[in-house]
Amino acid sequence: GQQVMQIPQYQHVQEGEDFTTYCNSSTTLSNIQWYKQRPGGHPVFLIQLVKSGEVKKQKRLTFQFGEAKKNSSLHITATQTTDVGTYFCAGPGSNDYKLSFGAGTTVTVRA
């Protein structure tokens, strides 16, 4: 079945630095979604990418969908303590009803 892999599993970042987390699928995706889960919270939808090569920005967050629609990335610039949490990517599963979530990248920030 379709699998979504994320790397790295953990990301320790100095406040103010940039970092990127990556998401790879074993199959071509019709779309990819990103979610953020704060410590003790629940996953919250951030964004959806649909088109090949699509790039979307949310303030300091830049999301990209690969040309082959099999990978995606999330780049955060000038990391802040508010960026702490786990970032999940998710792609369509074996049918139209469900999403296949990656294992997530857990981000911690050193002040």
Added chain:
Amino acid sequence: DAGVIQSPRHEVTEMGQEVTLRCKPISGHNSLFWYRQTMMRGLELLIYFNNNVPIDDSGMPEDRFSAKMPNASFSTLKIQPSEPRDSAVYFCASSSPPGTDTQYFGPGTRLTVL
């Protein structure tokens, strides 16, 4: 919009007891999902419903787990009997078809089985 509502938020029980988790999806959403999250296994899909019908329950770990959706505004996940390894955070999420639209997660129920 109240979002997805789950109850209870925390549950502590003893091994062997029955546990019932409840979920109210967002009004108008036709798909409902139950997930379990642990440090070891991450976020696991247990079961999902579409129009109140269970579509895929392949993620349900064993017969001790059962889920129902008697109507469009209510779903339950039951564990009977509970075991310590069932300790986890259980999330309910809903979405509006068609396709894999955005899923809206509830706050979760943190279950501890002693």
